[in-house]
Amino acid sequence: MRVFTVTDTQLKISQDIGISRQALNIHLRKLKELGYIRTGRGFIDLTENVLPIIGKQRGDAFIFVKLDPPKRLPAYEAIKELPVDKIYRVTGDIDVILQVSQPMLDEVLDKINAIDGVRETKTYVVIETLK
Numbered sequence: 001m002r003v004f005t006v007t008d009t010q011l012k013i014s015q016d017i018g019i020s021r022q023a024l025n026i027h028l029r030k031l032k033e034l035g036y037i038r039t040g041r042g043f044i045d046l047t048e049n050v051l052p053i054i055g056k057q058r059g060d061a062f063i064f065v066k067l068d069p070p071k072r073l074p075a076y077e078a079i080k081e082l083p084v085d086k087i088y089r090v091t092g093d094i095d096v097i098l099q100v101s102q103p104m105l106d107e108v109l110d111k112i113n114a115i116d117g118v119r120e121t122k123t124y125v126v127i128e129t130l131k
Helices: 010-017 021-033 069-079 102-113
Strands: 003-006 037-040 043-047 060-067 086-089 096-101 118-125
Touching: 010 021, 021 037, 060 069, 060 102, 069 096, 096 102, 102 118
Parallel strands: none
Antiparallel strands: 003 043, 037 043, 060 096, 060 118, 086 096
């Protein structure tokens, strides 16, 4: 199961939404029982189950990246810093395949297209896992 971490404190979240920290704690307990979040000291993790509720898609996407040959090495280093699940260096018409969660897709595409040496990208979104 993929997990998304909320970095704000419970106090900040409660202030942002205009309720007490105690009231927030009651709501978090209910969300935890429903399997939408995991909580612990200092963290709140959103599980994939909550993504459709907050308007995000679940699943993966693959980004195929073609690089300019003289700029490959610095581009590889920049690509390693992207918030993706996996990075594959491959042979053939493309140089790199990135596996990314759909909620991160727009951010990753913006960042990868800003990398010097990226010549072309093609994105494929998984609609169903067959096996």
